[in-house]
Amino acid sequence: MNSLVLTGRLLSRALWNGISSYSSVADPNVSRKREPCMLSAVCGFPKDFAKSVSLRGKFGDDAWFTAKSRTADVLGVADGVGGWQEYGIDPGEFSLVLMKTCERLVTCGRVTNLEPCSLLARSYYELLENKQSIVGSSTACIVVLNKETCTVQTANIGDSGFVVVRAGKVVHKSEEQQHYFNTPFQLSLPPPSHAESVIRDRPESADTSNFAVEDGDVILLATDGVFDNVPDSLLISELCRVQGERDLVKIQTVANTIALMARKLAFDQRFMSPFAKSARENGIYTVGGKPDDITVLLATVAL
């Protein structure tokens, strides 16, 4: 009898403990109803380390940002057009300022419409509002995850771009926008003396898309330094490795791998790069990678 009472007490205590420990495990999961987000990592290299100023948010003439607002997660990359160097203008400034302004617009909380195309347009027009006039041109690609609808909206102008990979397959990919070979669409603010001769595309002319995403989707944003050098098949097999990954370190590792791969192939003079293939299609006989600034912004979707 005594033992029965004892076992009864032990049993109840065990049960009680079990329940309580169960609830302590379950509680945070219930209360921390995690909102959808993108887990992102960035890696990149400037084309020329010697000339490039090291600054958060830029790799050579490339620039990038990640920002969060209450309703959305936003990623963006931009590639400053190098031609301005001849006029004594730093091509990296325009792209960097464009991205930094996007970041401010997202985080200031006063912009209710976080549609990527209008974000790009507002950022572009905001450059005109600065006392310090900024000159140059840039391509840009922005990806916005809407936390309420779990959809991704994108805007892309020029030859930077994004790839969305799900279960080993490319489900969405940006269209390259080019006026002609190696001359992408670009946002520009030319100096007054060159106003007529510069290619200027309106921010509204960006290529936009809008699609639903699933948990675990992998999104890669990169500048042409990556897409021109790394063949798609190689890229996809790397991206598959972070499918559904929540560990930022692993995401970072893969981002580093892609960036290093692009860097290595860019300087490989015998490699038949996607850029060389495209050049041949346009009647220019060339071989090897295309040395360029490289920016890899890798993210997984966690719903």
Next chain:
Amino acid sequence: MNLEALESEISELESVSDCMRVCNSKNYVDQYVSDVVDFSSQYGSDISISYSAHNILGKPSKFPAYGDFPQTFVMKTYGNWWNEAPSRLEPIMPQNFSSVRSQDYIDIVFECIVYPVAIKVFETFNPGSVVRIWAASEKYEWALLWEGPSQKVEHKSRAFQPNLRFINFPTNLLRLEFDHSLLDYFTEIDAVLFTGSRVSFKNNAVIFSFIGLSDDMESSENESSCDSSNDIVPWIPSKPVTDLTTNLIKRNIHIIPSQVDIPTVLSNFITKDLQPLYKEFESSILEIENSDNKNKMGSFGILPDETILNILSYLDSVSLCQCAKVNKHLNSLATDPLLYISLNLKPYWHCISSNSLRTVSSRCQYLQKLDLSWCGNYDKIKSDHFCDFISDCGKSLTHLRLDCCKFVDDKCIVKVSSVCEKLRELLLRNCNLITARGFLSLCRINTLERLDFYRTRIEVDPLVKILMASPNLKHINLGSCNQIGVMDTIAETLGSYNKELISIDLWKTYNLTPAGVHALSKCSKLQEVELGWCLGVSGPGNCLSSLALGCPSLKKFFIGALRGILDRDLEPFLTHCPHLQQVDFLGVKGITSDICLKFLKTFKELRLLDLSFCDQISEADVTFWKEMFPNVCIKRSFQNDWWQP
């Protein structure tokens, strides 16, 4: 109060502060601005996040960096330059200005309602212009937390933390007031940190006031005691009584000698002295009674009413109201409508309500100039009551200033335009409730000479009709009016109907094009043209040369951020506009040192030249010019790596 009580109270106070230090973490809240509810001006535009008022939100984004950054809150003016321009405003009732003046304000809201303990203002460019900090109670009664003159301080960023007065209510709405007059260039405010206590000081209020922490409380107590004594103690005429006393002294009867035969002296006094004394006393009493009315004011009463009125006309409004409390006669003088021909209530914005309007309305039959700017916000003045006031007192109104009066709606404007037939000046800055209907009614007035529509929602149609009806228009401000779809139409109307125009401000009107500037050049009397940030004029063609040819009396010419302007666009001014005094070339990156040197050499009256962000002009040139032309204030702003956090 005896010494013991004092000591015990001081020790009590010490224990209070000790306890606060102990529960510091629990009771004190540090918070940054969560919203901007109102402001008087901003450098940026409403559609942009650069230099706009909302940049004061949240944590400092640039501090402790020092420079001209777009991430901060910047206001529209600095120094005295705007008061020296042709468009300057004539002061109304200058005796009402307090010694600490202010030109701008911003109303900021915080999340938690707390008792103010400390406020830190993060100034990242040209600090020193904060002059007042107010706190609003739940019912929007304002209490002054701090006041001080604007300061000339070092050119580096600072976190300004003034010593606050004690107030005994919790708040989450603050107002900062700014005085730019001492500034070298625009001031920039990055953020405001507000430290408050959740615990009330209410029980300790007496202690605080006793040891002089609260000037407000003391003064209010004094006032109330004065008031009550006025009611109870009758006013005694002083002069006749002293006469009587001197008579008594003369007769040597006020002192009773030590050893005298009292009965004899008394009988002597009764038979000999009493009779004449009584007569004298009687006559002096009569005199008092006769002169009662006149002499109630003492020797002041000798003066004729006109003279007293003239003296009173130098008094500020508060003193006048105090005079009105003295007695009936002074009351009738101090409330005389002749003293209320000009009325400036702007310095008293914090205590003006519908009631105050009602009180003064009986005195304002001849009111000609009224400045009600900044007054009546947060529902302190109802638009109906303002309309009543205008019906009663608006007949002879010529100047009406309603800057930042949020209560002004269509009804008010319709009332003004039907009553004030002689109106010459109408300032409606930031009155964003007025719609097309209200503005349209203004075309009934045809005497208008000055209009200020900065940041209002005026549209093309009403504005064109107003302009066509106002042939005498001299000054117009259309800055940041972003509802005007086609500014060129406005410019063309101005060019053909308003030939008397002296100044025009088109700050940040993006859709003005060179065609509009061409049209403006027909206003040949123009002395002041503000085209800052009219980005549509960036490629000017030859419109600036026609402006130079058309407006030879130009004194102030601002073309900030018109990036496309080149030297050749500015050459015509050298020969045609000899009187230029203030020139702003901020961000005009096309111009070179060449043209600037020519400007400096040609214009003998030049006082201000802003060359900030003119990329082609070297720092060395500017330094050299500053020494060569000491009479000219050459401005050169800077922002280093502004995108850095």
